[in-house]
Amino acid sequence: MTRTRAFFPVLALAAATAVLASSCSSPSEDKVTLTVATFGEFGYEPLFKQYEKDHPNIRVQGRVADFDAHNKQLVTALASGRGAADIEAVDEQYIPVIRQSPDKFVDLASFGAQQLSSQWAPWKWDQGVAKNGFVLGLGTDMGGLAMCYRPDLLAKAGLPTAREQVAKLWPTWEKYAEAADKFTAANTGAKFADSAGTIYTAMINQAPENYFARADDSFIADKNPNLKHAFDVAGAIGAKGQTAGVTPYTQEWNVAIKQGSFATIACPAWQLKQISEAGGEQNKGKWDVTTVPGGSGNNGGSFLTLPKQGSHPKEAYELAAWLTAPAQQKQLFLSAGILPSEPSVYHDPEVLNKTDGYFSNAPTGRIFASSADDLRPNYRGLRDRDVAPEFGRALGRVESRKQGADEAWAQAVQGARGVLK
The missing domain is CATH 3.40.190.10 (Periplasmic binding protein-like II)
Known part of the structure; x- marks a missing residue:
């Protein structure tokens, strides 16, 4: 993903003029609509369809932008107080900055997120936690x-x-x-x-x-x-x-x-x-x-966060928790090569045995799992x-x-x- 200068410090400035489309559902709809904004493809589309199938009352809409545009849109929405998706992906390099503005995000601890902490490598979980145990986001992949x-x-x-x-x-x-x-x-x-x-x-x-x-x-x-x-x-x-x-x-x-x-x-x-x-x-x-x-x-790795302006925080949290759960992280690596941030997943035999045909059948599962084991962020x-x-x-x-x-x-x-x- 393309790297760029940080935009989050402007949260302290006056609200920006550009406003994104609201993620709220129409009153006439029976289903709860949840938007998920990511930078680049996270491989989520098949998962969205599965989640909708398993949760008939939920409709999930993906919103994909490039790295720069995603961050500009997010800071604008946070500054203006409207326009953010129900779930916003945040790259790990910006996590230290958004820790300074927890008031703009839902504390996932309020939904019991701490009970899931053992899923992740300890350093990955800690990256998504602010002062006083405020859980900003749930980890997706690692780089x-x-x-x-x-x-x-x-x-x-x-x-x-x-x-x-x-x-x-x-x-x-x-x-x-x-x-x-x-x-x-x-x-x-x-x-x-x-x-x-x-x-x-x-x-x-x-x-x-x-x-x-x-x-x-x-x-x-x-x-x-x-x-x-x-x-x-x-x-x-x-x-x-x-x-x-x-x-x-x-x-x-x-x-x-x-x-x-x-x-x-x-x-x-x-x-x-x-x-x-x-x-x-x-x-x-x-x-x-x-x-x-x-x-x-x-190099890289992201978190799923919930801006406070979302209309359905409980449903959004449940979706974020599901998207980052071991079964889904495993599926994303096997289908799209997105490295899990959860040890139980990257030590899974199917993950360890994954090879990549484009790269001369390299044992990418074992190579990246070994890298993950030795990783010190x-x-x-x-x-x-x-x-x-x-x-x-x-x-x-x-x-x-x-x-x-x-x-x-x-x-x-x-x-x-x-x-x-």
């Missing part, structure tokens, strides 16, 4: 990391191609950088990775903290060695011309995948669908999946999405060789401090 790669391109460079051997090739990001050097020296005609930004994001998502301190939410980017190390490693790979320089989910990125322009990409589970859609049938079986350097990490600060673009732009300047890494880093830190004033 456990792996490495997607093109065996044919690695073979051209004389590098290993079998999953286990490829994983041994890059147990660390330093070894990954060494592999990039070897790949580039072979002159295959392709680049080693899609972008320095993808490498950097994967690396910082493996660190316990990045821009802000867990203890007091203070800005620590200039004091955090993990962040600077990720910037230097990713920047060096980019500055050497070893990346295709394409931003994920853009048209250029899609074309690069279709044309086989790069050999590796750090990929969360949900991204496999985007890669296969961009690559098309002509690239089926040309990709494979193995372990990411560092073994794990998380990093802390996201309240202003995380305000300062992160400064570092992304700085890395882009390094990748395009407009600036050296140290100069770009210093400018990013200075720019971030300016944003925070």
